[in-house]
Amino acid sequence: MLKKLTSTTAAAALSLSMVAGGVQAGDTVDAVMDQGYVQCGVNTSLPGFASSASGSWEGLDVDVCRAVAAAMFGDSEAVQYTPLTAAQRFTALQSGEIDVLSRVTTWTLTRDTSLGLNFAGVNYYDGQGFLVRKDLGVTSATQLDGAAVCVEPGTTTELNLADYFRANDMEFEPVVIENTTEVTSAFFSGRCDVYTTDRGGLASARMVSAENPDDYVVLPEVISKEPLGPVVRHGDDEWLDIVKWSLVAMIEAEEYGITSENVDDMLDSTNPGIQRFLGVTPGMGEALGLEEDWAYNIIKQVGNYGEAYDRNVTEKLGLDRGLNALWTDGGLMYAYPVR
Amino acid sequence: MDSKHPSDASRPLMALLYDKTVRSIIYQVLVFGGVFFLGWYLVSNVQTNLDEQNIATGFGFLDREASFGISESVIAYSPESNYGRALLVGILNTIKVSLTGIILASIIGTLIGIGLVSKNWLVRFIGKTYIDVFRNVPLLLQLFFWYALITNGLPGVRQALNPLPGTFLTNRGLYLPIPADNPAWFWVFIAFIVGIIGAFVLRKWSFKRLEATGQVFPHLSVGLGIVVGLPILTWLLFGAPIEMNVPALQGFNFQGGLNMSPEFFTLLLGLTVYTATYIAEVVRSGIQSVPKGQSEASTSLGLKPSWTMRLIVLPQALRVIIPPLTNQYLNLTKNSSLAVAIGYPELVSISNTTMNQTGQAVEGVAIFMTVYLGISLLISLFMNWYNKRMALVER
Known part of the structure; x- marks a missing residue:
């Protein structure tokens, strides 16, 4: 449970470690060896x-x-x-x-x-894609105007998503949840119409987290380059x-x-x-x-x-x-x- | 003698050291110097480490385009807005959920608190069970529970529940019809404000009259009449517009009307239910702190039971209630940061995203710590002022 809160903790830890000497550049190899x-x-x-x-x-x-x-x-x-x-x-x-x-x-x-x-x-x-329920009848990302989109915060995905909808003059409602498990469960429960992340991640969500992978389809559009x-x-x-x-x-x-x-x-x-x-x-x-x-x-x-x-x-x-x-x-x- | 004071020159120095004032000044200088040095050391260390790792510093990022979306906002926001505005959206969302939560938790908490001292066994039992259950489960778990209940338990938009005409309940939130745009509503709102001010003026006047003549004026019911009646009258004057903006399924979601998102609702529910348990206990202890003799004396003077509560017990109980109540309000506000787990875009959630996109964690943490401190101090200031007003006036 606490994992979800630790980004704040990590940020605080960063501030702290920055304060208390922190990590010296250059000596990770020695530290790892030790x-x-x-x-x-x-x-x-x-x-x-x-x-x-x-x-x-x-x-x-x-x-x-x-x-x-x-x-x-x-x-x-x-x-x-x-x-x-x-x-x-x-x-x-x-x-x-x-x-x-x-x-x-x-x-x-x-x-x-x-x-x-x-x-x-x-x-x-990789490249970013969209995962939707098949029975929504959507065949292209350009039909997603007004959709609720599940996305993880702090990712390039989040930024590409905003860019893509802006470029295509469409609206969307972001549902931003930090934990991967929570965000996919929000999508599969129907809180969002679309789940977006890199296509590798979409395949992972569809194959592993979905009750029935055949109910879902990855849309053909690849909207970004993700090395x-x-x-x-x-x-x-x-x-x-x-x-x-x-x-x-x-x-x-x-x-x-x-x-x-x-x-x-x-x-x-x-x-x-x-x-x-x-x-x-x-x-x-x-x-x-x-x-x-x-x-x-x-x-x-x-x-x-x-x-x-x-x-x-x-x-x-x-x-x-x-x-x-x-x-x-x-x-x-x-x-x-x-x- | 000479052995006691080894040299003439050192004698005044030693005397100075033993001087109470001088010594306290020396201590203060030492402590201040230590704190100052520590602060300087920390700041310069942060600077060096950030430089070494080539991490950007400063608040310049606030002007840069945020380019991420935010699901709900009380002010206009789009991905083209800058980070400063994104953070402002977060601050306002925090204030929105905290204020609503404080009001609801106070109402529910007070009702349950009164229930706890009720003579009815069943009412007491329900109140106690409620407190035992919700006070002893961590708030974060409660949030997960409510959120899962809403997103998994409620139907999707196409099978939306329709409990009242125009009202839809789905796992995308609650959609309510609101009055369609009409200038009348603006004036109704103005009338409402005027009504509230009028009620206060009436209350003051009735107290003055009571002290001067001893005659009682029913200022509560008349005041309520003004607050409710004035807006209705205005509405009628404008021809009683009844056109409503009803939410309708359009594309993926309901459009129009008022939408309360599941994230906001979950957080509000969690904060309210959790904090109300503490407030109930605060209210109960406040009421029980008023000696029984006070209400007995009031009854023997012939005051109605409702007057006894309102004029004798509550004013005395409030003096006990307000300080711990302030704590609960502060807790509720700070607990709203747990929203990060369920995706309500409040300050911490947006700060996290900002820190992640810009890499400037030190600045991000500094901003949200300052904001929470500011909000908390404001609440404290207000509650202290209220506490002073309610305090026993010594004559």
Whole structure:
């Protein structure tokens, strides 16, 4: 229950920690090493991306946290999760309550600059859509004039929604509820005609929270670009590097065709690129300030990006790769060279 | 002697140290200096940390476009408005729900409080049960309960309940018909205000006459007649317009009429029901604090029971009631911030969104703390003034 109120608390905590010395930029790596685990901010409940319904945390966003832990400690379980609402997440990161935020967060200019954050990359390319009941008879978002729209506060979604209705000269009644579970239950109870968030989130709500998924339909319009990725504090370059390259390693592994199954065999590969990547030829780990088997540990324990996607998004939400396919398959996932 | 005062130069200094006034000044300077230093340290630390993390500072964001929607507002607001206006909407929504809540909680609380000292066993029992149930469940849980009850229990707009003609009850809120636009209503409102002022003047005059001649004037019933009668007369003078603005299903929702959103209704219900339990106890203790001899004496003088209550018991009880009542009003106002959980756009909810979009948490928290402090101080000021007016006048 208290979770809903903690954005205020987090804000107060931020003010307090700012006051009492706060987090010094630059020493997150040391602090994480000392505490022995990664404190990772994730969604309260968004099956496919972050959910603890099965007893342990799983999801595409959770896998980013696990990859960072695997790279740092050789143990993908060395993660403590902090479930956060959209409105709480940045204060939690700014105040040092978490080390990395992996919570379907859209990369935007203001967040990258005036919010004092840095994005470490993109782990899911998404776009905002609308979910409605089928029996409403709506087939296009342009027919939504006058609708009551459920939306989470403090998101780009909330802003895009206002922009979209403004641009199309339509009215709407926002129903703004902070907790994901509460806002979806308000939608399914009929408080709103429309639920809007990123299409990945809509699929999650429809497949997992709806009593009968076939009663609902996602409208065809995609009204925004939502590159979602892990975020760290500004001014902490070593830590940014580790998070960034942990994510890249998952994509790189898929490009090389290395999976959690065959990674041990791949250690014998004669490909110099793979040898460098897996630490057979040393150098990459040292450059990051990590052990040489950092990428091996990520692949062995978490899997490559494709495995993580299939396990979480395809199986749970029934979404195909789309924009998130490798660039070689016509998608946008493109690993920077590990060398 | 010399051993006691080691040197001549130090003697006045030591004497000064033992001087009561000097010592108290030294203490005050030390405390003030300490507080000042602490404040300076905190402020400069915040500044440094914000700079280091490259977080924007200052109140410049208030002029920037908010670009998020707000569901209900007493003033004109659109996503084109700036953050300052968005926060103002939040402040006004907080005041709206707090004021309505205070009035309703006072009425319900007083009724139940009187019920608690009733001679009727059933009335006492109902009052006690009500207090036991609603005082002992956390307010936040009550809000979730009411909200779930409204959104899940009530039908959707297409199957809206229609208890009275033109009135619709749905999980999107309560829709009421209101009188259609007509200049008459403006004058009816003016007449109502004039009526209230007239009733007060009448009351003053009747008291004066009572003191001068001893004759009783029924100022309550005549006053009520003025307050109700004057607007009705005005309405008739304007040709008694009866055209109503009835809500009608149009597109996704009902349009027209007056809409009370489920979020506002939930919050108002939760705050009222919860605070009324405390007010009931305050009222009960106030009534019981008046010695029995007072009402007995009044009865033996031949005063009617209603007069005994109004003229003897209540004025004395009020002196006991007002200070704790002020606390409850302040609590209700502050508790309205729990609305953030159910999505009523009050100050904290809008501040949260603003902080999240701008990243300026320190400023956001500062703003809403200042506003709550301001509202609370205003309530205290008003209640203190009222308390003074009601206090026993020593002659």
